[in-house]
Amino acid sequence: KAGVTQTPRYLIKTRGQQVTLSCSPISGHRSVSWYQQTPGQGLQFLFEYFSETQRNKGNFPGRFSGRQFSNSRSEMNVSTLELGDSALYLCASSLALGLYNEQFFGPGTRLTVL
Amino acid sequence: AQSVTQPDIHITVSEGASLELRCNYSYGATPYLFWYVQSPGQGLQLLLKYFSGDTLVQGIKGFEAEFKRSQSSFNLRKPSVHWSDAAEYFCAVGRDDKIIFGKGTRLHILP
Numbered sequence: 001k002a003g004v005t006q007t008p009r010y011l012i013k014t015r016g017q018q019v020t021l022s023c024s025p026i027s028g029h030r031s032v033s034w035y036q037q038t039p040g041q042g043l044q045f046l047f048e049y050f051s052e053t054q055r056n057k058g059n060f061p062g063r064f065s066g067r068q069f070s071n072s073r074s075e076m077n078v079s080t081l082e083l084g085d086s087a088l089y090l091c092a093s094s095l096a097l098g099l100y101n102e103q104f105f106g107p108g109t110r111l112t113v114l
Numbered sequence: 115a116q117s118v119t120q121p122d123i124h125i126t127v128s129e130g131a132s133l134e135l136r137c138n139y140s141y142g143a144t145p146y147l148f149w150y151v152q153s154p155g156q157g158l159q160l161l162l163k164y165f166s167g168d169t170l171v172q173g174i175k176g177f178e179a180e181f182k183r184s185q186s187s188f189n190l191r192k193p194s195v196h197w198s199d200a201a202e203y204f205c206a207v208g209r210d211d212k213i214i215f216g217k218g219t220r221l222h223i224l225p
Contacts (some may be wrong), residue, residue, distance in 0.1 A: 004157065043158075043204065043215035056211050090157055100146040100165075100208035105157030 002026065004093050004106035012112045018079040021109045025072050025093030031055075032074040033103060034066060037088040046089075049074055050097040078111075086113045116141050118207050120216035128224045129197055135190040135219050137205030145207040147188040149179055152218075153201045161203075164188065175199070197223045 005024045013019050025032050033056075034046040045058040049068035066076040072093070078085055088110050092103035119138045127133055139145065146165050150158040162173025169181040179190045188205060200223045205216040 042217040043206075045213060048211075092157070098211055099213035100148075100211075102160050102163065103158075105150075105159070107155065107157050 004091055004104055006089075006091050006106040006109050008109060009107065010110045010112075012114060013081050014114050015081055015083060017081050018077065019081060019111060021076045021078075021089055021091075021111075023074045023076070023091030023093075023106060025074070025091075026104055029093035029095055029104070030072050031094045031097050031101070032068055032072060033092045033094075033099060034074070034076050035090040035092065036060070037090055037108070038086075043090070045099065046076070048097070048099060055097055056099065081113045083113050085111065087111060116207070116212070116214055118205055118214050118216040120203075120205055120219045122219045123217070124220045124222065126222040126224060127195055130194050133190075133192045133195045133199070133221070135203050135205075135221070137188045137190065137216060139186050139188065139205075139207045141186075141207055141209065143209060144183065145209040147179075147181060148206040148208065148213075149173065149177070149188070149190045150204045150206060150215075151175075151201050152204065158204065161190070195221075195223055197225065199223060 007022045031050045033048040048056040052068045063079045068074045088108040090108045092105045094101040094103045117140045148163045149161040152158045164171045202218045202220045
């Protein structure tokens with residue numbers, strides 16, 4: 001069974017631009033969560049989607065948004081990029097709703113904002 | 115406030131030596147507890163989890179962890195480390211649709 005895939009793996013953007021990251025969950029998994037990982041803040045939860053609806057949200061500004069499609073694939077969008085948005089963005093999928101379920105992580109998208 | 119503390123940012127052990135990584139948490143109720151490992155360039159992989167029952171939990175790759183309610187701790191152990199265990203380890207706690215990760219402990223292995 002294929003694992004969680006994330007595209008692209010690397011991105012370089014400039015301040016003020018917007019970016020869209022994509023995540024394909026493991027087949028059959030309906031929950032997709034997004035995390036931001038930085039050296040200073042560590043891993044922080046962004047949001048969780050289940051059945052095309054955002055079910056949980058972390059403490060991030062409205063510039064961070066996402067959506068989930070009917071095939072469970074998910075996209076995350078960051079608008080008006082700031083230097084502090086440089087991070088590894090991880091996507092995780094699980095069978096059921098709820099962050100305490102076993103999550104399977106993708107390799108991440110490394111975003112650099114110049 | 116809810117929090118997870120991994121007091122050791124870096125730990126170095128010799129190959130074949132035993133390992134213990136510390137994790138302490140602060141949470142209103144007994145949370146679900148997890149240990150994840152992240153190898154360079156990879157996402158996180160679940161090593162083990164504790165929800166309830168036996169406080170000694172066995173995981174993959176020869177790891178185990180013990181939940182101690184009185185100490186609010188969930189330390190990860192391995193009796194004999196291998197060079198391939200070099201990675202970053204994250205403790206996480208979750209409940210009520212929330213999950214909080216510790217800042218991680220980077221494990222270095224000496225040959």
